[in-house]
Amino acid sequence: MDFQIHRNGTTPIAELTGELLLESVGDFLDLLANAPSSSIVIKKTSIHESFFDLRTQFAGEIMQKVTNYGVRLGIVGDFSIYSSKSLADFIRESNRSNRVVFVETVDEALDRLDG
Template sequence: MAVDITRIEGTDVVLVESPEVIINTAQDALDLMATIYYNHECSKVIIDKACIAEDFFNLRTGLAGEILQKVSNYRFALAIVGDFGVYDSKALRDFIHESNRGRHVFFVPDRETALQRLSQV
């Protein structure tokens, strides 16, 4: 896993990159948030959807809800970058739409959009 810090509009944003899935469980997400906060004192994160287990995108597993609850509880802001049009689930599309209206989790197509959204929270 590689971590890169970018400063935008006076705030740090951590970009997490990995060639493999690093979030398989809610505990993995919590561990990642703790590592980022304690090592970089940052609570804004960008991660590619390929780094998150596919179970996250199947709402029936509950993984997405668990992770989003942790992100919200610990006052993190998370931008997940990727193509979400590959999923047929109306429930997932609605979930993504509602998340994007909030202030903690964003599903965006690219890093530039992620940086823009995170700079506004």
Template sequence: MTDQLEHIEDVPVFVLGADGPALATENDALDLIVAAGHHGADAKWAVVPASRLCSDFFTLSTGFAGMMAQKFTSYGVGLVILGDVSGYASKPFQDWVRETNKGRHVWFARDKQHLAELLRG
């Protein structure tokens, strides 16, 4: 699948394709924010397959996940991590997943159906 704008629950979301290099730097996060804003309807959310994230994202002590979350929040674009992240079993990470899903800026969705449920609120 290639990067594309989709509408889920009538909300424009920019979905990053499953194939491609891992997002591993601050510039990668910024490039994704720009891409989400340049696809016609100004996507409200950027959807990133979990497989496209570098391993540092899943180790909270590196600060990479927090930096990404902050960049997306600052630029007013929501961040969705799509896919099963249960294999990243550290308690701090799983706690963060639970807490972010209660908010409106960063979500973890098992699949697009789960994302649709989150968007319905």
């Protein structure tokens, strides 16, 4: 796993830059174990599509791990391609907390996760 460390503000943030596809909770736990910071930015393309189908419970399991391990996660991409109202609600609620944020750019993720 390759990371770029951003130190723009008070919190160092690790951006996953290497090729990786998170297909399971185990993959996510490996990411957490290898990340050099507890604030992490990943691209949407690094997450298996099943994450965005809430019926699979993959997203919920990841959210639980984020909470349990006290990490912050920025997911960067275009989420407008999904038509699910449940997913839109999930993203909106998640973005309120700044614990897990769904944003369009890495810079947005860095701003939201800093501090």
